[in-house]
Amino acid sequence: MQMDAKNLARVMPIGSLSDRTGVKVETIRYYEQVGLLPQPERSEGNQRRYGRAHVERLAFIKHARDLGFPVDGIRALLRLSDNPGMACDEAHAISVAHLDDVRHKIARLRSLEKELERIAATCSGGVTACDCAIIEALADHSQCGHDRH
Amino acid sequence: MQMDAKNLARVMPIGSLSDRTGVKVETIRYYEQVGLLPQPERSEGNQRRYGRAHVERLAFIKHARDLGFPVDGIRALLRLSDNPGMACDEAHAISVAHLDDVRHKIARLRSLEKELERIAATCSGGVTACDCAIIEALADHSQCGHDRH
């Protein structure tokens, strides 16, 4: 067993970085491949060795991904974070654009929810009464709230 | 020009099927490839020829996709719709499962929305005051509603 929690923040293998950040090993390698994470130093046997800076950068990435930022947006935010000073306006623009996107998705899902509720309610699962209202509803576009006469 | 709207419901080329259903030509071929649409008859010159049944089936598929059903779910619903009688319970289960999924997505997006609002609000875009609050918020997980001490 490795003395993980304590203070190997100095030189960590990829598995420990994974444990610390909650990002899977394969995903870490993927992030390196697409240029989100810099290439770390290697052990004599060619294994990746990470330090504190990598933990922070990966945590940043993970947090942004959890918030649904696309990888390209994260790349931009990381670039800004690397060059402080010329940052704020652009970071704000990226966030607001993403917030907009999230709101659109919510709106769309809400209307889906409504129609699914309506469709599911027409048939409560008893085999008797319907044959089958759900399938009919899907087949017949005219029943739903949308157009198409 | 072809007499589209009137009554070529008998034998349609793929473009007309596309126009009637709002599903792109390439997508129609894709649906055939993955087994959602049956292989249609062909003209002497090997072009697809569709009839009324295809229009209905494709409309069904489109409606379900618009509602966010995954292709596998649609495959199941189509199977049910082909074998009426043993249908209703299973169709209901599929729909309810999907509705559940949609609700989870909504809940998740709502919490994302809240946090993005909070983060974006910390820096309103003026370069002066922040350097940069958004980037700090992303870097520092401890500020947000989640855990991690």
Add this chain to the structure above:
DNA sequence: CTTGAACCTGAAGTGGCTAGAGATCGTATG
């Protein structure tokens, strides 16, 4: 020194399409 978990690379697979290349078909005109 042996074992076995962790690590390595590179390629392919996922879902649900979309886009492109390059060839062939079908039909409205001249």
Add this chain to the structure above:
DNA sequence: CATACGATCTCTAGCCACTTCAGGTTCAAG
């Protein structure tokens, strides 16, 4: 009947953000 040109054909690759796999190498505990 010939021509032009849009519609269609097949096949392949690309998109996003990973995930999975195969087959090998390294590291560290006992």
